[in-house]
Amino acid sequence: MAAGPWALLLFVAAGVVLQARAQPDSKGFISIDCGLSGKTGYEDDSTKISYVPDAGFIDAGTNHNISAEYVTPSMGKHWYDVRSFTGTRNCYTLRSLVPGVKYIVRAMFKYGNYDGLDRPPVFDLHIGVNYWHTVNISGPGAAILQEAMVVVPDDFVQVCLVNTGTGTPFISSLDLRPLHRTHYPQVTAVQGLALTTRLNFGPTDDTVIVRYPDDPHDRIWYPMVDTTRWTEISTTQKAQSRDDDFFEAPSTVLQTAIRPRNASHNLEFTWSSEPTPVDPSPGYIVILHFAELQILPGNDVRQLNIVLNDKPWYTTGFTTEYLFDAVAYNTQPFQYNSRYNLNVEASGNATLPPFINAIEVFSVFPTTNIGSDSQDVSAITAIRAKYHVRNNWMGDPCVPNAMAWDRLACSYAIGRRPRITSVNLSSSGLNGDISSSFANLKAVQYLDLSNNNLMGSIPDALSQLPLLTVLYVRNLL
Ligand SMILES: *[C@@H]1O[C@H](CO)[C@@H](O)[C@H](O)[C@H]1NC(C)=O
Numbered sequence: 001m002a003a004g005p006w007a008l009l010l011f012v013a014a015g016v017v018l019q020a021r022a023q024p025d026s027k028g029f030i031s032i033d034c035g036l037s038g039k040t041g042y043e044d045d046s047t048k049i050s051y052v053p054d055a056g057f058i059d060a061g062t063n064h065n066i067s068a069e070y071v072t073p074s075m076g077k078h079w080y081d082v083r084s085f086t087g088t089r090n091c092y093t094l095r096s097l098v099p100g101v102k103y104i105v106r107a108m109f110k111y112g113n114y115d116g117l118d119r120p121p122v123f124d125l126h127i128g129v130n131y132w133h134t135v136n137i138s139g140p141g142a143a144i145l146q147e148a149m150v151v152v153p154d155d156f157v158q159v160c161l162v163n164t165g166t167g168t169p170f171i172s173s174l175d176l177r178p179l180h181r182t183h184y185p186q187v188t189a190v191q192g193l194a195l196t197t198r199l200n201f202g203p204t205d206d207t208v209i210v211r212y213p214d215d216p217h218d219r220i221w222y223p224m225v226d227t228t229r230w231t232e233i234s235t236t237q238k239a240q241s242r243d244d245d246f247f248e249a250p251s252t253v254l255q256t257a258i259r260p261r262n263a264s265h266n267l268e269f270t271w272s273s274e275p276t277p278v279d280p281s282p283g284y285i286v287i288l289h290f291a292e293l294q295i296l297p298g299n300d301v302r303q304l305n306i307v308l309n310d311k312p313w314y315t316t317g318f319t320t321e322y323l324f325d326a327v328a329y330n331t332q333p334f335q336y337n338s339r340y341n342l343n344v345e346a347s348g349n350a351t352l353p354p355f356i357n358a359i360e361v362f363s364v365f366p367t368t369n370i371g372s373d374s375q376d377v378s379a380i381t382a383i384r385a386k387y388h389v390r391n392n393w394m395g396d397p398c399v400p401n402a403m404a405w406d407r408l409a410c411s412y413a414i415g416r417r418p419r420i421t422s423v424n425l426s427s428s429g430l431n432g433d434i435s436s437s438f439a440n441l442k443a444v445q446y447l448d449l450s451n452n453n454l455m456g457s458i459p460d461a462l463s464q465l466p467l468l469t470v471l472y473v474r475n476l477l
Pocket residue numbers: 037063064065081
């Protein structure tokens with residue numbers, strides 16, 4: 001049930017033109033149409049969210065339009081084009097964030113044979129310096145969504161596409177949405193959630209995806225209907241989350257539900273454990289939403305047993321409440337090696353069949369790698385920009401070690417942010433004066449700027465660097 005019915009996505013492109021902004025909007029949203037040419041964005045007709053081109057967020061890669069045969073009139077405009085990348089790691093930088101806040105980061109991919117090779121790739125996504133997910137594009141027309149929830153440690157976050165030798169990475173769109181501190185307590189500084197599926201059961205229109213503005217956090221709730229197994233239930237009454245609810249499912253989602261067609265059957269959901277390069281058996285978080293939509297006759301009892309791989313979650317039955325979301329979830333990830341089999345059943349005391357309004361399933365991934373010292377990152381990023389250094393200068397300068405930037409050396413100490421200790425930019429064709437940013441690399445011991453076309457004098461501040469022992473600046477013009 002992982003893929004979801006993306007073919008049913010019915011966002012209509014809009015004509016409104018907006019200026020590109022490389023910062024969150026008033027809602028804290030960043031919405032990027034990757035590969036969009038030009039400087040102007042547009043407003044998505046269905047969500048009214050403003051999308052901007054990606055040029056302000058990345059300075060690598062090339063734009064392509066997907067092949068016309070994969071364009072349909074009803075699909076959202078952000079699917080029309082992609083940006084693709086050479087090199088091992090390429091990263092988007094999302095800025096002006098609040099350090100320590102939880103964010104949803106969402107990336108979408110539609111290959112659409114943009115390169116004419118008819119070879120959908122497989123590549124990895126990283127959030128900052130941590131592995132997030134492997135994107136395996138199943139076919140040229142497949143629309144793929146990956147969503148993560150993470151605590152962002154800095155005032156920026158990088159989303160990186162990593163070439164794993166199985167095709168050229170590309171991306172269609174990238175979104176960032178803020179969450180509240182209390183939301184999804186399973187998301188911590190050391191653990192992120194990667195979405196497996198988020199389903200809205202029994203919607204009255206099964207082609208409509210619920211997202212913003214119904215969901216103020218713009219989560220994407222796929223419609224899920226199976227009339228062979230389930231009967232749909234719905235109400236026009238508002239159904240609510242409690243104020244202290246960690247998950248705040250939108251009313252639109254809670255207003256519809258399913259129950260088994262045969263009242264003596266269970267509601268059964270299964271999915272497979274998917275090994276990742278960082279964890280052969282990742283743990284899973286499951287969040288189940290139950291809002292009673294019927295006023296129960298006096299002598300009727302609705303009570304649920306929730307059973308995962310034959311283990312009940314509760315010793316007594318789970319009770320639900322009229323028009324309020326009762327949420328069942330685990331705080332510590334479940335970890336089974338292969339298959340997950342979740343049953344929602346009527347308890348022994350129940351006189352009514354089980355039901356469910358919505359489900360969210362996530363795998364967890366560690367976010368324990370820490371990025372380089374932020375002052376070092378700012379300084380080396382400014383140096384990169386001033387001299388237009390490319391090579392593999394993308395993502396974090398020191399982490400992961402295997403992707404550290406050429407011509408730098410870093411020091412790594414357990415529990416500390418890595419520091420840049422050496423910069424060797426000799427014979428790199430540098431022009432102009434010597435950047436004052438070199439003086440902000442406070443841990444640098446070795447700096448080689450020889451054999452470039454640099455002019456002017458050596459900034460005084462360089463002499464203040466406490467650890468600098470070697471400075472080469474031969475052939476200063
Ligand atoms: C993609 O198509 C649009 C609209 O037809 C065009 O303006 C743009 O230049 C194309 N982009 C590329 C990379 O070919």
